Amino acid sequence: MRASDLLRQSWLALRRAPGRTALLLLAMAIGVAAVVVLTSLGEGARRYVTGEFASLGTNLLIVIPGRSETTGGAPAIFVGQTPRDLTLDDARALQRSYAVRRVAPVVIGSAAVSWGGLEREVPVFGATAELLAVRHWEMGSGRFLPAGDWDRPSSVCVIGEKLRSEIFGNTPALGQWLRVGDRRFRVIGVLGSEGRSIGIDVQDIVILPVTQAMSLFDVPSLFRILVEATSRDSMDAAARFIRSTVAGRHQGEEDITVITQDAVLSTFDRVFGALTMTLAGIAGISLVVAGVLIMNVMLVSVSQRTSEVGLLKAIGAPRRQIVQLFLAEAVLLSMFGALIGLAAGYGGSALIGELYPALPVGPPWWAVVAAVVVAVASGLVFGSLPARRAARLDPVIALAGR
Amino acid sequence: MPMIELDKVDRVFEVGDEQVRALDQVDLQIEAGEYLSIMGPSGSGKSTLLNLLGLLDRPTAGRYLLDGRDTTRLDDREQALTRGEKIGFVFQAFHLVPRLTAAENVELPMVLAGIAPGLRHSRVAEALASLGLSDRAGHRPDQLSGGQRQRVAIARATIMAPELLLADEPTGNLDTHSGDEVIEVLEQLNASGLTLLVVTHDPQLGVRARRQLKMVDGRIVRDERR
Numbered sequence: 323m324r325a326s327d328l329l330r331q332s333w334l335a336l337r338r339a340p341g342r343t344a345l346l347l348l349a350m351a352i353g354v355a356a357v358v359v360l361t362s363l364g365e366g367a368r369r370y371v372t373g374e375f376a377s378l379g380t381n382l383l384i385v386i387p388g389r390s391e392t393t394g395g396a397p398a399i400f401v402g403q404t405p406r407d408l409t410l411d412d413a414r415a416l417q418r419s420y421a422v423r424r425v426a427p428v429v430i431g432s433a434a435v436s437w438g439g440l441e442r443e444v445p446v447f448g449a450t451a452e453l454l455a456v457r458h459w460e461m462g463s464g465r466f467l468p469a470g471d472w473d474r475p476s477s478v479c480v481i482g483e484k485l486r487s488e489i490f491g492n493t494p495a496l497g498q499w500l501r502v503g504d505r506r507f508r509v510i511g512v513l514g515s516e517g518r519s520i521g522i523d524v525q526d527i528v529i530l531p532v533t534q535a536m537s538l539f540d541v542p543s544l545f546r547i548l549v550e551a552t553s554r555d556s557m558d559a560a561a562r563f564i565r566s567t568v569a570g571r572h573q574g575e576e577d578i579t580v581i582t583q584d585a586v587l588s589t590f591d592r593v594f595g596a597l598t599m600t601l602a603g604i605a606g607i608s609l610v611v612a613g614v615l616i617m618n619v620m621l622v623s624v625s626q627r628t629s630e631v632g633l634l635k636a637i638g639a640p641r642r643q644i645v646q647l648f649l650a651e652a653v654l655l656s657m658f659g660a661l662i663g664l665a666a667g668y669g670g671s672a673l674i675g676e677l678y679p680a681l682p683v684g685p686p687w688w689a690v691v692a693a694v695v696v697a698v699a700s701g702l703v704f705g706s707l708p709a710r711r712a713a714r715l716d717p718v719i720a721l722a723g724r
Numbered sequence: 725m726p727m728i729e730l731d732k733v734d735r736v737f738e739v740g741d742e743q744v745r746a747l748d749q750v751d752l753q754i755e756a757g758e759y760l761s762i763m764g765p766s767g768s769g770k771s772t773l774l775n776l777l778g779l780l781d782r783p784t785a786g787r788y789l790l791d792g793r794d795t796t797r798l799d800d801r802e803q804a805l806t807r808g809e810k811i812g813f814v815f816q817a818f819h820l821v822p823r824l825t826a827a828e829n830v831e832l833p834m835v836l837a838g839i840a841p842g843l844r845h846s847r848v849a850e851a852l853a854s855l856g857l858s859d860r861a862g863h864r865p866d867q868l869s870g871g872q873r874q875r876v877a878i879a880r881a882t883i884m885a886p887e888l889l890l891a892d893e894p895t896g897n898l899d900t901h902s903g904d905e906v907i908e909v910l911e912q913l914n915a916s917g918l919t920l921l922v923v924t925h926d927p928q929l930g931v932r933a934r935r936q937l938k939m940v941d942g943r944i945v946r947d948e949r950r
Contacts (some may be wrong), residue, residue, distance in 0.1 A: 338823035638808020
C-alpha cells in the first residue's frame with residue numbers, strides 16, 4: 323500500500339466521523355497549547371528576572387565575608403562564623419585599583435523608627451554616598467547621603483517612599499527628625515518610587531551613614547561590600563584585586579566570597595530554567611491524557627468498524643496493513659491536534675504578552691519541539707493497542723458482524 | 725491438476741464445552757472454470773466451507789491445496805496476498821465501506837495492493853461501465869439500491885482479476901428482479917472463465933449451477949453435475 327493512499331484512507335475515515343475527530347483534536351490541541359503557554363510563562367519569568375538583575379547595575383561584584391566553594395547564593399550568612407570580619411578599612415582598601423570605579427560598604431539590620439507617635443519596624447541600611455550610583459537608584463526628593471569621609475558620623479538619613487507616606491503622611495518629610503532605635507536623624511532625602519532591589523523593598527527602608535548603623539547595631543563588621551568595576555572587561559581583574567587585597571589584609575587568608583553579577587544571573591537562569599522544565603512536565607501529562615483519550619475512542623471505533631476490518635482482510639489486507647491504517651489515523655489526529663495546539667499556544671502566549679507587556683513571554687524552542695514529539699509519540703503508542711486489536715480480529719467473525 | 729483440492733478437511737469449533745464439527749472429513753476437487761452451488765440447511769457447514777476456501781478460515785485437520793499449493797502452511801501475509809490476487813468475495817450484506825463512493829469501494833483492493841493511481845482509475849471506470857454503473861461512480865453506498873450495491877461489490881471482487889469468485893447468499897438481501905440481475909452478472913463472469921462458487925438457501929438459484937453440492941451436518945451428501 324502506498325503512503326499517500328494510507329494517508330488518504332485515514333483522512334477519509336477521520337472526515338467520516340467529524341464529531342469524534344474534533345473531540346480528539348481538541349484534546350490533543352489543549353495538551354500542546356498548555357505546554358506552549360506554560361513554558362512560555364516560565365520562560366517569560368526567567369527573562370524578566372534576569373533582565374531585572376541586569377538592570378540592577380552591570381559590572382557589579384558583591385563581596386561577602388566567609389569562604390565558599392560554590393558560586394551564587396549567600397553562603398556565609400547562614401554557614402557559621404567567618405574567621406575575620408570585613409571592615410570599613412577593607413572596603414577603603416578596595417578603592418585603590420584602576421579596575422574599580424566605586425566601592426559601597428553595606429550594613430543591614432532592622433530597627434524601630436518613630437516620628438510623632440507613629441512607630442514602625444523597618445529594615446535599616448548602613449551605607450555611603452556610593453550606594454546610590456552602584457545600585458542605580460533615583461532620588462525622589464532631597465539628596466542622598468553626603469559624599470566624603472565615611473567615618474564622619476553625621477546624623478542624617480534617607481528614607482523610602484512608602485515609609486515616608488506612612489510615617490509623615492502629608493507633612494513634608496525633608497528636615498524632620500526621625501527616631502531610629504535610640505538615636506535621632508534628620509531626613510535629607512526620599513528615594514524615588516522606581517528604585518528596586520531584589521529581595522528587599524526599597525520603598526520601605528531607612529538608609530543611615532554606615533558608621534552610624536554599625537554603632538547602632540553594635541557590629542564591627544560589614545554585611546557586604548558592593549564593588550562596581552570600571553567596565554565589563556575589568557570584572558575579572560577587579561575580582562582578582564579584591565581577593566588579593568583582602569587576603570593581604572587578613573594575614574594571607576582568602577576568607578571572602580566574591581560573587582559576580584554573572585554568577586547571580588546564571589543561578590537565577592538555572593532556577594527559572596528548572597521551573598520552566600517543571601511546567602513543561604506538568605503540561606506534558608495532559609498530552610499523555612490526550613493519548614489515552616485517543617486510545618479509548620479508537621477502541622470504540624475499531625469495534626464499530628469490525629465488519630470493515632473483516633472486509634479489508636477478505637480483499638487482501640494482511641495484519642500489518644490493518645495496523646498501519648489505524649495507526650495512521652491516530653498519528654494524523656495527534657499531528658493535526660498538535661498543529662492546532664501550537665497555533666493556540668502561540669496565540670495565547672501572545673495574548674499574555676499583550677496583557678502584561680512587562681513579561682517577555684515566548685515559548686522556548688525545546689518545549690515546542692518536545693510538545694509536538696510527545697503528542698505524535700503518544701498518538702503512536704496509544705494508537706497501537708486499538709490498531710493491534712483490529713488486526714487480530716478473526717475475519718469470519720468480523721464479517722458476520724458478531 | 726484441479727484448482728482446488730480438499731483432502732479430509734475437518735473444521736471443529738469449540739462452543740462452550742461442546743465441540744461442533746462444522747466440516748467433517750470433507751473431500752472436494754474443483755476444476756478451474758467450474759460453476760458450483762452449495763446448498764443445505766442452516767448450520768450444515770456451507771458457509772464454513774466457503775470461508776475456508778477463501779482462506780478466511782483454516783482447517784482444524786486435513787489439507788487444502790489451491791493451485792497445487794498447500795495453503796495451511798501460508799503465513800498471514802501470504803494468505804492475505806493470495807486472497808487479494810486469486811480470490812474475490814461477494815457477501816449477502818454487500819460489505820461496502822459506507823464512507824467511500826462506489827468507485828472508491830471498487831478501487832480498494834488495488835489500493836491495498838499498491839497499484840499506481842493512474843492504472844487504478846482506468847480499471848475502475850472499465851469495471852463500472854461493464855456493470856452499467858458508470859453514472860453511479862460518485863455515489864456512496866447509501867445512495868444506491870440493493871442491486872446496485874451488490875453489483876458494486878461484484879466489481880470490487882473481480883477488479884483484481886481473481887481465479888475464484890466466492891458468493892455467500894449473493895441474492896439474500898435483494899428482491900427477485902435485482903437478484904436475477906446479480907446472478908446473470910455472476911454467470912457471465914463464469915462464462916468468461918472465472919470459477920464461481922455460490923452458497924445459497926434458494927433451490928431455484930442452486931439448480932442453475934452446473935455442479936450442485938448438498939451439505940448436511942458438515943458432510944457433502946450429494947455432488948451432482950448437470
